[in-house]
Each structure stands twice: as C-alpha cells, then as structure tokens.
Amino acid sequence: MKFLASLLLACLFALPAAAQRIVISGQVVEATNGEPVPFASIFVPKTSAGITADADGKFKLAVTGSPDSIAASAMGFATQRRKLSDAAVQTVLFRLKSGGVALAEVVVSSRKPENPAFRILREVQKHKPENERSALKAAEFDSYNRIETSLIDLPKSLSNRKVIKDIRALAVRQGAAAAADVDAPLPIFASEVGSRVYQKYTPLRRREDLLHKQMRGVGPREGSVLSQMLGSNFQNFDFYPNWQNVLGKDFISPIAEGGRLTYEYELQDSVFIGKDWCYKIGVTPKRSHDLAFKGTIWISAQGYALRRVDLIASPEANINFVSDLRIFQDLTPPTDGPGLPARTKLVISVRPYEKQAAMLVRFTTVSSNFVRNKLHEETGFYDQPIVSSLMESTDNSLAGKLNPGMPESGAGGYFDQHRPDTLSLSERQTFAVLDSAKSLPSVRNVLDWVDLLVNGYKRVGKFDLGPIANAYANNDFEGNRFRFGFRTTPDISRNWVTQAYVAYGTKDGRFKYGARTSYIAERRHWTVFTGEFKHDVEQAALLDNDFLDNNNLFVAASRWGRFRQGKPVLRDLTALSVQRDLFHGFTQTLTLRYQNIEPLFDIRHRPGPNMPPVSDAPESNGLHLSELVSESRYAPDENLVQSENRRRAVGLKRWPVFGLRYTLGAIDWNQGNFMYHKFNLSIVHSLSVGQLGRLTYRAEGNYIPTALPYFILKTPLGNQTPFYNANAFNLMNYFEFITDRSATLRLDHHFEGLFVNSIPGLRSLNWRLVATGNVLYGKLSDRSRRINGDSPDLPGPISTPYIEVGYGIENIFKFVRVDFIHRLTYRDAPGTSNFGIKVGAQFRL
Numbered sequence: 001m002k003f004l005a006s007l008l009l010a011c012l013f014a015l016p017a018a019a020q021r022i023v024i025s026g027q028v029v030e031a032t033n034g035e036p037v038p039f040a041s042i043f044v045p046k047t048s049a050g051i052t053a054d055a056d057g058k059f060k061l062a063v064t065g066s067p068d069s070i071a072a073s074a075m076g077f078a079t080q081r082r083k084l085s086d087a088a089v090q091t092v093l094f095r096l097k098s099g100g101v102a103l104a105e106v107v108v109s110s111r112k113p114e115n116p117a118f119r120i121l122r123e124v125q126k127h128k129p130e131n132e133r134s135a136l137k138a139a140e141f142d143s144y145n146r147i148e149t150s151l152i153d154l155p156k157s158l159s160n161r162k163v164i165k166d167i168r169a170l171a172v173r174q175g176a177a178a179a180a181d182v183d184a185p186l187p188i189f190a191s192e193v194g195s196r197v198y199q200k201y202t203p204l205r206r207r208e209d210l211l212h213k214q215m216r217g218v219g220p221r222e223g224s225v226l227s228q229m230l231g232s233n234f235q236n237f238d239f240y241p242n243w244q245n246v247l248g249k250d251f252i253s254p255i256a257e258g259g260r261l262t263y264e265y266e267l268q269d270s271v272f273i274g275k276d277w278c279y280k281i282g283v284t285p286k287r288s289h290d291l292a293f294k295g296t297i298w299i300s301a302q303g304y305a306l307r308r309v310d311l312i313a314s315p316e317a318n319i320n321f322v323s324d325l326r327i328f329q330d331l332t333p334p335t336d337g338p339g340l341p342a343r344t345k346l347v348i349s350v351r352p353y354e355k356q357a358a359m360l361v362r363f364t365t366v367s368s369n370f371v372r373n374k375l376h377e378e379t380g381f382y383d384q385p386i387v388s389s390l391m392e393s394t395d396n397s398l399a400g401k402l403n404p405g406m407p408e409s410g411a412g413g414y415f416d417q418h419r420p421d422t423l424s425l426s427e428r429q430t431f432a433v434l435d436s437a438k439s440l441p442s443v444r445n446v447l448d449w450v451d452l453l454v455n456g457y458k459r460v461g462k463f464d465l466g467p468i469a470n471a472y473a474n475n476d477f478e479g480n481r482f483r484f485g486f487r488t489t490p491d492i493s494r495n496w497v498t499q500a501y502v503a504y505g506t507k508d509g510r511f512k513y514g515a516r517t518s519y520i521a522e523r524r525h526w527t528v529f530t531g532e533f534k535h536d537v538e539q540a541a542l543l544d545n546d547f548l549d550n551n552n553l554f555v556a557a558s559r560w561g562r563f564r565q566g567k568p569v570l571r572d573l574t575a576l577s578v579q580r581d582l583f584h585g586f587t588q589t590l591t592l593r594y595q596n597i598e599p600l601f602d603i604r605h606r607p608g609p610n611m612p613p614v615s616d617a618p619e620s621n622g623l624h625l626s627e628l629v630s631e632s633r634y635a636p637d638e639n640l641v642q643s644e645n646r647r648r649a650v651g652l653k654r655w656p657v658f659g660l661r662y663t664l665g666a667i668d669w670n671q672g673n674f675m676y677h678k679f680n681l682s683i684v685h686s687l688s689v690g691q692l693g694r695l696t697y698r699a700e701g702n703y704i705p706t707a708l709p710y711f712i713l714k715t716p717l718g719n720q721t722p723f724y725n726a727n728a729f730n731l732m733n734y735f736e737f738i739t740d741r742s743a744t745l746r747l748d749h750h751f752e753g754l755f756v757n758s759i760p761g762l763r764s765l766n767w768r769l770v771a772t773g774n775v776l777y778g779k780l781s782d783r784s785r786r787i788n789g790d791s792p793d794l795p796g797p798i799s800t801p802y803i804e805v806g807y808g809i810e811n812i813f814k815f816v817r818v819d820f821i822h823r824l825t826y827r828d829a830p831g832t833s834n835f836g837i838k839v840g841a842q843f844r845l
Contacts, residue, residue, distance in 0.1 A: 021064050026092035027424050028057040028072050033152055033349060033360050034185050037096055040074040117265035117281050123304040124255050131305040132240035135338045138375045140198045144420045146364040150185035153358050185360060191215040192415045205382035212414045216431055237329055243688050249319055250688045251291045254283045262292050273308055276333055277301045288316040289757035305334035318753030318766050320814045323358060324349035337372050366420045383584035462491040473559035477568050479507025490645055495520045497645045512536040520645060527580045534573040539566030540711040541734045565720055565734045567711055572596040585636045591629040598622055627665035634658040656685035676706030693751040704740040707783035710794055714739045716776050724819050724840030729774050731804050731823040731836050737795055742778025768811045777801040800825055815841050
C-alpha cells in the first residue's frame, strides 16, 4: 500500500512537468551575412511539432513537454540544431550554413509563340509616364534609416587578435548569439536617422531635414558626416529610368526599354501585395558578367505599375570588392499615385581580397506619411540638400562619441521608443553588443588607426596630425623632405579651422612653412573667410593648374622624383578670400593674394613690354604678383554635406560642373609695373552611355590677353614619369608648350567589362578596357614671344593641335591600370617619345 501511495505521489509531481508548455521564438538567418532565410522549417527532432518561418525568417512555436533541442532547415542549407533550456519562454537564433541538397532548376515555358511576360513589360512601358515619379510636381514624407555594419568571414589571423576576442567575449556576456560564435558576423557599427524628406521634380531638387539620430559602436569620429551620407537622401533608388546607378556603377533596370537584350524574363505567378493583384516576374541576366540584376519584380495588374523589387547583383558581375549586393524595395500602391518607396533594403558586402575579412553593410529605410504635389514656395527651400538640427558637441569628454546625445549602455534613446519597424532577434543582439563595444580600449585603438589611414590624420587631443601622405618625400632638388603638419578640430572651435605645417629639405637646406585659417561666418549659405600664408618651394609647371585644388594625393606625389624638370621656384604666398553660396549649386569665391616668386633656375627676361632685356643676375629674378581672383562654380545637382567644420560633395552628379575664373593682376618685375588679365572656363562631366560604359570629359579654355613672363603663362601639364596621370598630357614634356590662349579637351572612357567579358579566357580576370584622348590647341601671341624672346626654354609656335590617344586595360589585380599611348602630332619634336606605356594605380568598384 505504501508503495502504491508513493508511486501515485510521484506521478502527481510528474504531471505538471509532462504538461509544461514552452514558447520558442526567434529567427533563421544566413551564417555568412545575417540575411533572413525565408520560409525555413523549424521543428523539434523526432516529433511532429514544427512550423514554417515567415518571409523574414521569423517564427514562434509552442511545444509541450521538455524537448532538449530544436532544429531548423531550408533548401540549400545544412540543418542546424540548438539546445533548449527549461525556461517557459525562449528565443533562438539559427545561423544556417550553405550545404544540404539543392533542387535542380526547373524551367516552365509557355507553348504560346511569345513569352507572356513580354506583354506585361510592354504595358509597363506604355504606362510609364503616369507611374514614374517625375509625373509628380513634388513629394514629401517621413523617413527612418538604419545602417548596420559588421565584419564577416574573418580569417583565423584576424580572429585571434585582441580586439576581436574582446568583442566576442562581450557578446557572450550580453547573451548575443549573433556575435558570440567564432564564425558569426562581428558587429562594429550601427546608426539610426530620422528625417523629413522633401522632393521637387521640376527642376530636380531634394532636401532632407535631419530630426533624430542614434549611433552605436565604433564608427568614424565624424558622426555627422556618416549620418548624413547614409541617410535616406543617398539611398533613393528609382527603377523607372533605364539605368540605375548603384555605388557609381550603371546597372540596367529590369523594366528598362530594351531590357530584353539584357534579361531573360519568366512569368512565375500572380499574387496579392497588400490589396494589389500583381504579376510576379523572374529576371535573369543573359550574360552573368554584365552589370544587371537577378531576382524578382512585381507588376500591378491595375495600371501596370512597379509594386516591388527583390534583386541581387550577379556574383560574377564585373564589379570590384563587392561580393554581395542586394536591393529590396516596396513601393506605395498605384491607387495613391506614382509609386514612392515605402520600404527599401540595401545589403552590400565589401571584400578587398579573397583571404581578407569582408565588411557587410545593411541599409534599411522605412518611409511614411506621404504627401504628394505640395510645393514649398519659400525662397531657397529646396536649395539645401541637408538641413540638420543636430548640433555637434564641443565638449572634449564627448570627443570619442559618435553622437553627443546618444544614451549610455542600458539607457533608452529616441528610437528605442519611437522606432517605426521592429528589430529582428539578430539586430537586437547586435545592438546590445554595440552599446558596450565602443568603451573597449582595443576597439578605440583600432578605430584611431582606421581614421589615420582613411582620412590621413591622427587625432591627438584636440588636434589632428598629418596628412600622412605629405610627411616624407624625396626628389632631386630638396633631397629628403620632411614635413610636420596639423589641423584643429571642433573640440577647439566649430567655426574656426586652422592648418599649419613646417618642412625641411636636406639637399637645398631650406625651411618651408605655411598656415591657413578659415572662419565659418554662416552655415546656411556656407560663408567662409580664409587667410593663408606659405613659404615653400614649388614647381612652376604646377602654379596655374586648376585641378590641384583638393587633390592632396597628387600634390604629395608631385614632390617625388625629378623635381627640377618642373622648374623649381621659391614662392611666398599671402592670400585673403571669402566664399559664399549665392544660390543652389552656385558658389562664388573672391581672393586677394600677393605672390613673391623667385626662380631657382636660370632665366632670361625682359621686365616690361618696352624695356630692354636684363641679365640673369640673381637680384633681377624676383617676380612680385598682386592679384584679385574671382572664381565662380556652378554644380546644379551636387549634394554638399556639412561635417563638423568642413563640407564635402557626395553622390552622383548628373549635370556638368561649370567653372569660371577671372584674375586681375599687377606685376612688378625689377620695378617694371604693368597690369594683366587671365580668364579660365572649364566644364567637367561624367555621363553614362548605356551599354558602352561611362565617359568623363573635361573641356577647358584659357585666355591671357597680356604679355607675361613665360613661366606664369598657361603651361599645359606634361608627364615625364612612368606613371599615368589623368590630369596631364602623358607624352608631353614639361614646358614643351606655353600658351596665352588655348583650348583643351580630355576624354576618359571606361568600357567596364563590355568587350572583355565576352572573351572566355579573360572573363574570369575581370579586366576592363579603357580609352583616352587628349587634345590641346593653343597659341602664344607675338607680344608674349617678344617679352620672352631671350629665354632658351620658349617653345616654337603651335601650328596644329597637339593630340595624343590611348587605350589600355584597367582593373588588373583590381587596382592596376596600364595605358598604351600614341602621340599623333609633333612626332618629330626633339626629346619626345611618340609611344609610351604608363602604369597607374586606381581604386574603382
């Protein structure tokens, strides 16, 4: 009897355990990149309990009993099991790796003489005028943009580094399975930005008012730049135009006119998206190396409007460093008018080389509260592409933070209470790690080195030291040149920017130095006052070449090698300037400058148009120039973002950039005073030419009506080095031509993979053809010849245009370019070569 009572009591205690109900929720993602695996199967092994995940890989399963594990499987992936605990509510993240058995492709073709998808595509073209966004006068909407950055496929050598181990250990403490596994994506940065976007279509203008931002992790110090550049303003995909520019590459749209030349189409199904009945059409590139997409598009049966796209760039597409590129976009219903992006997702995986870690960047944009055809008539309303109410902190204690208003770990930020979409399990775990990772010393140290390599400056206290590219050079005039420079940061002042340097050459024995200070008086129209002084050795061949502005890499490279061929001069420069945006895209700069130029080479001259020649005594070589320079720049569709106390141009410019510069000067050469004028007009444009690639041209005209010493006239830049220079005439010697009136045209055409992709043996190398052409036509007036008549360096007359053309291969080892250049005119000139091979390095996606 006692035995039966004990057995009955044990059964009563066991019943609640047997009837225990466990609720398991979570998500199924790809192990390599964290992307959801849609419609995966989740089940309890050796039972009938199971469920299918949704389109985002999310699931929720209730089971009874005490299962020890749960498993997930999907076509093309290896099955994965996860252990369960005794908790009543549990979350599980499955990271499926490639494997398992994949079904062979099944192609279903219609017996009709025409592909049924073609009829639908013809209707899409027919209804484009009413469905594309340009049919609107204006649109505005709220935009939420989230960016997540992770490292994937880390090699063992990198996984064993302290900074990686610290973050993995932190993930374990946070319970974040998304980053705790050895081969899991390693989160390094995330940001959230909320804004109101205003779009005007005629003429095309776009404004984005930044309202909120929240950042986590170890992104760059210039948080405002990153948040602005990665806001919705720069993820504005529109597939109605024939070409969609992604990362500077021109992809042909799946609904482009003539898309049948590039794509195979398959009508797969008819489904509801919201309340819209849509045709589901699969698209596949006919040639895997083309810049085209593979995936699915949905076309509404009513109005034949594009309703949704889910596209992946072919892994074999001729694009560098990007191993994965995916675009998903949901458009508003056609009953509301032309489709605007309601939800956009962009995933990019960047891998420098096969055995290196890749960086995965995931952009998610959610838009709402759409208002169509409401134009804002306020003057200048659309002129600013970025309007930010988020001020940078000048508190040094916040210098290392990405956003001064961001909460500390564990505190709630704005988007933690007002996020318009729900984070996945993977994203929630990632954010938990990032909230704490930025405080790790090893992480902060790595970030400082990244900032040094990318921006060229090393942050030390309240100063940036650099740029690193200018720290050392060696040439045949200065010998070993050592340079130390710095610039101030917003920790000192948001409105004042100061740069200074000192340099010394071991061969010429001269100290050189310079300083430049700018004051930002007003930010809305970017009104900036600048003062500059410089005492340095320069090359006369580079004194009047416009492309040198903001081209720090070329300026640093010009200090190497044969410096004497560029005619060295010692220049003292004193300048005062003011810059202001007068209206959208139009920037005006006025500069008052004084230059004292002392040639450091033999020279003979006449000091004035009516003065006899003087000897080449050193005391007569001083050249004093007082100049007023007016420079106008018009870039109709350029996006300029302000970052701390600087601003930069971002995004693709579809229209040419025009520049006009006028110089009014006075020359005092050995007290021979007279006035002179200089005019310069330039047009720079990069345009897509469809299947033929992308062409960049620069047209320039120069006119100097006054006779001047030859080395301050217009000297077309030659190139006597073995390295290719896109801004030079690569088979022309220094000072081979001198003009006071000239016109130049430079052409640089990139065929991408158009021809090479068709050659089986070369296709795998991802080489690309490139073609160039440079034309110069100019004249040196008789007056200028007379004033420079005794100079041994004065070239002969230009009777015909100088022309050189080239062809070559770029993308060798993904960054090497080799050009074969032919000189077509002036082939008998002494000391010149009619054919040359130039090698260059460039980084193009």
